[in-house]
Amino acid sequence: MSRLAKYGTGVGLAAIHLGALAAFVPALFRMSDLVVAAILAYLTGVLGVTLCYHRVLTHRSLRLRKPIEYLFALFGTLALQGDPLRWVATHRKHHAYADREGDPHSISLGFRWAHVDWLYRQNVAIPTPDEIARYAPDLYADPFYRTLAYIGLPLQFVLAAVLFLAGGWAWVVWGVFVRLVFSYHSTWFVNSAAHMLGYRTYRTNDQSTNCWWVAALAFGEGWHNNHHAFPFSARHGLRWFEIDVTWWHVKALELLRLADRVRLPSRLMQRRLAYANVRSLGASLAAARGDKVRADGTGMYTGAARRPTRSTA
Template sequence: MTIATSNQLPRDWAVIIFMAIIHIAAILAFLPSNFSWTAVGLAIFLHWLTGGIGITLGWHRLVSHRSFQTPKWLEYVLVFCGTLAMQGGPIWWVGLHRHHHLYSDQDVDHHDSCKGFWWSHMGWMLYDVPAEQEIPRFTKDIAGDPVYQFLDKYFLQIQVAFAALLFLIGGLPFLFWGVFVRLVLVYHTTWLVNSATHKFGYRTFESNDRSTNCWWVALLAYGEGWHNNHHAHQYSARHGMKWWEIDMTWMMIQLLQRLGLAQKVKLVEESAGQQ
C-alpha cells in the first residue's frame, strides 16, 4: 500500500483557511489594544492545561497508548482539556496517532518524516491524507463512547464557546492570547514532536524508524521530546528513561499515582532505560 504525493492529494481548504486565520490572529495579539501581561500568563497556563494535561497526558499517554488507567470521570476531564487544544476531535486524533505508530516513517505514515521537515511538521494537514480512512480500524475502543462522540463532533463549537467566555472575562487580550496565541504555540509544540524528533537528537534504541530523543523538544512538549524512547517502548508511561531526561508528564502521572488516581502504570524494565 502506498500513498499519493502531496501534488496528487486534494487540498483541504477548510484547514488551510483555518490555520491562516489562527496564525494571523496570533500576530494581531501583539497590538497594544490586544496585549496585557495577565493575558500572557493566561496563555502560558492554558498551554499547559490544553497541551500538557489535555494532549500529552490525556490524549497521548492515557488514551492513545493506555500507559495507565484513571477513573472514567477523570479520563473524560483530561480528554475535554485536550479538545480545547483544537487539534481535531479525540477519536480522529487517537486514530491517526495509532496509525502513525504502526507505520512510522513509512510511505503510508501521514506525517512521514522521510518526506521532509515541512511535511512532517504541518504540511500533511493541509491535504486529505488516506490515513484518515483507517481511523475506525484504530479506535474501536473509544468510537462507541457517547462522550468521545460528542467531543469529536463539537470540538469547534466548544472552542467558540470557550473563546466567548474568555472575552467576557478579560476582553480582547484574553481572547487573542487565551485562544489564538495559545493555539499557535500548542500546535507548533505538538508538531515539533512529529518533525524535529524525527530529525534532530540522539537515538538510544533501535526503533525501526527515524525517531530521536531531542532535549529541547522535551522541554517544550512536557517530556514528549524523548521520542526515540517512546517509539521503542510506546506503552511506557515514562518517556524520559534516564535520570537527566526530564519528563514533566511522567511527573504528573506520578502525582496522580500518589493521589490514587492513576493505576496500572506501565513501565519498561529499569535496565532498558540504562542502555
C-alpha cells in the same frame, strides 16, 4: 479530503496564526493575558493532549479514573488538534508505519511535510471511518468520545466568548490564538524535529530521536526515541537528565489515587534495545534512513534515502 476541507484547513491555520500576531499590539498585552494563555495551554496541552490523548487514550500507558479521563479529554478538544477518535487513530497509524509508506506524517517526506504539510493532503490528516474502526475501536465504543467528535469546534467559540466577556480582545488573542499556535508547533515539532535532530538511545525501526528542546516545549514528548522504543511507557524521559514534565503529573495522579496501572519498561528491556556504542548508533540510524554511514562511526550521512511517493491531492 475534499477540496473544501483541504483549503478550509489551510485558511483556518492561517487565520489562527494571523490572529496570534495581534499579541504584538502593545494595547493587547498585560501580564494577566500571559497568565490566561499559560493556564489554558497547561489545561489543554499538558493535561488534555500530552497526558490524556497521548499517554492514556492512545497507548494506555496508565489508567485514569473515568471522570478525570473524560475531563482531561474535554480539555484536549480545546487544543483544536482534533477530537480523541481522530487524534488517537492517526497516532496509532503513525506507530504502525513509523517513517514508512503509510505513516501520515513520515519524516522521509521532509521536514515541512512532517511538520504541517501532511495536514492538507487527501486521506492523511482526517482518518476515514474504516481507519477509526481499525485503529480506535475502543474509543469509538464509548458514546462520550463519539459525542466529542462533534462539539470540539463549537466549544472553542464558547471559550472565546467567555474570554471576551471576562477580559476583552486581549484575552481572546492570548487565550485562543497565541495558545493554539504554541500548542500546534509544540506537537508538530515532535513529528518533525524529533525525527531528525538529537540523539538515539535505542534501536527502533524508524528515525525517532531524543531532542531536548522539543521535550521542553512539549512537556516531555521530545524524548521521542525512548517513546518509539517503548510506546507503552508512561514515562518518556528514561534517563536522569531527560526531564519529563508529563511524567511528574502521572506520578502525582498515582499518588492521589486518581491513576493506576502505570506501565514502564524494565531495565532488562531497556538494555536489550540500547545501542552498544556510537558506531552501532550511526549505522542503525543510517540504515533506517537508507543512507550510507561514514566508516568512522560518527553517524554522519553521505547519501539521502529515497523518499516514498507524496500524495498531491
